[in-house]
Amino acid sequence: MTSLMKTFALALMFSTQLAAGSAFAQTGSKPEPLVIAEQGSFAVGGSVTSTPGAYNNNAPSDEGQSLHGDHAYVFYQVPEKPKPLPIVMLHGAYQSARSWETTPDGREGFQNIFLRKGYSTYLVDQPRRGRAGNSPVAMTIEPTPYDQLFFDQFRIGKWPDYFDNVQFDRDPEALDQFLRSVTPNTGPFDANVIASSMSALFDRIGDAILFTHSQAGGPGWLTAIENPKVKAIVAFEPGSGFLFPEGELPEAMPSAAGTLKPDAVSVADFEKLTRIPIVIYYGDNFPVEPTRERGQDNWRVRLAMAKLWVAAVNKHGGDARLVHLPEIGIKGNTHFLMSDLNNAEIADQVVKFLAEKKLD
Amino acid sequence: MTSLMKTFALALMFSTQLAAGSAFAQTGSKPEPLVIAEQGSFAVGGSVTSTPGAYNNNAPSDEGQSLHGDHAYVFYQVPEKPKPLPIVMLHGAYQSARSWETTPDGREGFQNIFLRKGYSTYLVDQPRRGRAGNSPVAMTIEPTPYDQLFFDQFRIGKWPDYFDNVQFDRDPEALDQFLRSVTPNTGPFDANVIASSMSALFDRIGDAILFTHSQAGGPGWLTAIENPKVKAIVAFEPGSGFLFPEGELPEAMPSAAGTLKPDAVSVADFEKLTRIPIVIYYGDNFPVEPTRERGQDNWRVRLAMAKLWVAAVNKHGGDARLVHLPEIGIKGNTHFLMSDLNNAEIADQVVKFLAEKKLD
Numbered sequence: 001m002t003s004l005m006k007t008f009a010l011a012l013m014f015s016t017q018l019a020a021g022s023a024f025a026q027t028g029s030k031p032e033p034l035v036i037a038e039q040g041s042f043a044v045g046g047s048v049t050s051t052p053g054a055y056n057n058n059a060p061s062d063e064g065q066s067l068h069g070d071h072a073y074v075f076y077q078v079p080e081k082p083k084p085l086p087i088v089m090l091h092g093a094y095q096s097a098r099s100w101e102t103t104p105d106g107r108e109g110f111q112n113i114f115l116r117k118g119y120s121t122y123l124v125d126q127p128r129r130g131r132a133g134n135s136p137v138a139m140t141i142e143p144t145p146y147d148q149l150f151f152d153q154f155r156i157g158k159w160p161d162y163f164d165n166v167q168f169d170r171d172p173e174a175l176d177q178f179l180r181s182v183t184p185n186t187g188p189f190d191a192n193v194i195a196s197s198m199s200a201l202f203d204r205i206g207d208a209i210l211f212t213h214s215q216a217g218g219p220g221w222l223t224a225i226e227n228p229k230v231k232a233i234v235a236f237e238p239g240s241g242f243l244f245p246e247g248e249l250p251e252a253m254p255s256a257a258g259t260l261k262p263d264a265v266s267v268a269d270f271e272k273l274t275r276i277p278i279v280i281y282y283g284d285n286f287p288v289e290p291t292r293e294r295g296q297d298n299w300r301v302r303l304a305m306a307k308l309w310v311a312a313v314n315k316h317g318g319d320a321r322l323v324h325l326p327e328i329g330i331k332g333n334t335h336f337l338m339s340d341l342n343n344a345e346i347a348d349q350v351v352k353f354l355a356e357k358k359l360d
Numbered sequence: 361m362t363s364l365m366k367t368f369a370l371a372l373m374f375s376t377q378l379a380a381g382s383a384f385a386q387t388g389s390k391p392e393p394l395v396i397a398e399q400g401s402f403a404v405g406g407s408v409t410s411t412p413g414a415y416n417n418n419a420p421s422d423e424g425q426s427l428h429g430d431h432a433y434v435f436y437q438v439p440e441k442p443k444p445l446p447i448v449m450l451h452g453a454y455q456s457a458r459s460w461e462t463t464p465d466g467r468e469g470f471q472n473i474f475l476r477k478g479y480s481t482y483l484v485d486q487p488r489r490g491r492a493g494n495s496p497v498a499m500t501i502e503p504t505p506y507d508q509l510f511f512d513q514f515r516i517g518k519w520p521d522y523f524d525n526v527q528f529d530r531d532p533e534a535l536d537q538f539l540r541s542v543t544p545n546t547g548p549f550d551a552n553v554i555a556s557s558m559s560a561l562f563d564r565i566g567d568a569i570l571f572t573h574s575q576a577g578g579p580g581w582l583t584a585i586e587n588p589k590v591k592a593i594v595a596f597e598p599g600s601g602f603l604f605p606e607g608e609l610p611e612a613m614p615s616a617a618g619t620l621k622p623d624a625v626s627v628a629d630f631e632k633l634t635r636i637p638i639v640i641y642y643g644d645n646f647p648v649e650p651t652r653e654r655g656q657d658n659w660r661v662r663l664a665m666a667k668l669w670v671a672a673v674n675k676h677g678g679d680a681r682l683v684h685l686p687e688i689g690i691k692g693n694t695h696f697l698m699s700d701l702n703n704a705e706i707a708d709q710v711v712k713f714l715a716e717k718k719l720d
Contacts, residue, residue: 158417159415
């Protein structure tokens with residue numbers, strides 16, 4: 001927190017005597033139990049950095065010691081009679097695997113929803129985030145008050161007003177839970193470090209489907225380039241890392257939230273993305289024309305860039321599709337499609353896609 | 361990493377084509393499926409810090425913005441027909457809820473073991489750790505090579521040698537997984553901040569049993585002082601925060617790993633700890649006499665202090681017990697009792713304790 005900030009803290013004791021899962025009580029019916037054949041967690045990928053010298057057990061210093069870091073952390077669950085391809089879920093910026101669990105308003109997230117549909121789920125904390133915090137690269141975490149910026153940027157509304165049609169529960173407790181899903185980087189964001197550990201994950205579990213959210217878009221494409229065991233990508237609102245073949249880069253796109261630049265990869269690497277089905281979903285409340293409203297304008301250029309990207313993949317013989325949800329009548333989605341009030345409907349869209357591509 | 365360190369990185373791609381859960385394959389039999397009536401996650405407790413001023417949606421700065429932080433993150437699972445009291449598990453230093461999940465050698469940890477015994481489990485990432493990383497207090501994470509120190513300090517052996525009887529798998533992959541469960545603080549460790557969010561958790565879920573590991577010992581006692589819904593504490597190798605009544609503090613205890621000092625609380629607060637059953641477990645390979653071996657001597661004084669602490673609780677009418685496992689014939693345990701090779705036997709000890717106290 002900057003020294004210019006004069007801050008005050010509100011102790012927020014949730015005295016609400018809610019039993020966990022009270023959201024079910026509201027609807028009056030509990031979902032069926034989940035039957036889990038196997039669950040657990042592991043680290044995958046990463047590096048070991050070592051300091052020269054001899055370790056002294058009785059007076060340890062850096063000398064002769066090593067550090068394990070830059071791995072991903074993965075929590076997995078396998079339902080009974082699982083579908084052949086598991087689903088790997090990779091969160092976006094400021095988030096962890098938490099993104100895919102219980103929604104801010106207490107309903108089931110994509111973790112449970114896809115388990116119920118028979119998929120094994122692998123929820124990742126990317127290297128340098130959450131439970132995969134150790135890294136050989138130093139980091140200073142400067143607490144920054146971003147709640148209002150997030151409200152705008154994640155298209156819940158224009159602070160302090162919710163969008164009229166927004167698929168986000170207006171109970172203040174839901175916003176509180178949403179803002180507490182934010183967790184900082186514990187090392188600098190590095191798409192290649194993430195893709196490397198993700199590729200190690202696919203080596204470990206074999207063929208699987210990759211879900212990415214937001215900032216994970218970029219590392220997701222890199223993972224599929226690196227590892228042919230990625231059999232499809234479902235990208236929810238990719239926000240960065242749009243990779244184009246060298247010589248075919250579109251113009252950078254200025255917006256009220258900064259300029260979005262495409263990234264270059266070799267044609268050979270780009271064409272690896274043409275071998276798998278890809279679908280990209282974007283939600284609602286995008287401006288059509290440039291606007292000074294930072295939170296929305298950020299997404300205007302990302303949607304535009306993603307359209308060019310899909311066209312480039314398909315021009316090279318690929319199978320990519322962009323679904324702008326309002327155009328198929330699904331309205332009010334925020335940046336967090338997987339935890340919005342209509343997340344079951346979003347999941348059904350994904351299921352339809354996977355069925356069409358014979359991936360189920 | 362200090363600038364004095366000359367480091368080199370080894371890319372560790374685990375090419376092992378292990379299916380997750382291969383440990384089961386080794387034993388030739390898979391455990392029965394887990395039937396989960398409900399699972400999910402939430403944030404609990406915490407603070408909101410705000411910056412004065414007016415928020416400008418189109419040019420956001422700190423002004424008029426807030427930050428949610430210092431909550432705990434909790435992942436919970438409720439089995440069918442759960443026992444009346446859930447178990448809350450709080451990890452130690454450098455760790456997250458990961459401590460209670462799959463063991464470093466790929467077997468089931470206390471999360472699954474206690475679910476199978478019919479307990480609801482609530483696994484916590486404490487404030488300023490793991491998925492609960494946001495905090496209003498700044499932090500610099502300086503990567504420090506601690507692998508060899510941890511090997512000694514967590515009593516796996518005396519680096520590079522394993523203790524002869526150690527309950528830790530000697531497959532290098534197990535040590536690799538163990539060292540990757542380490543994750544840094546994202547804000548300064550603060551036992552009161554942790555106890556505050558833990559108390560909010562007990563307010564939310566009601567009466568429950570608290571398991572603590574290592575550094576969580578201190579915040580655990582504070583949580584029970586703060587909240588009468590803590591109905592018992594099972595402390596695995598508490599390492600800090602030994603609270604004594606004012607005027608009854610024992611002498612500080614010097615060791616090769618520094619001096620362990622008791623902390624003072626009011627008699628009234630101390631006596632809140634006499635109302636619940638408490639059991640403390642310590643493992644093996646503690647020195648009896650002072651030694652220059654830092655990793656072991658660290659625990660000599662903690663065991664000695666814990667014995668004084670148990671005596672003080674009982675002198676005030678409490679019901680505390682210390683079990684030094686080798687004394688009841690359970691040998692070779694490291695600092696991580698809950699993931700050691702004999703963790704099922706440790707769990708059985710706990711079950712016996714809970715049954716004796718009619719908490720099951």
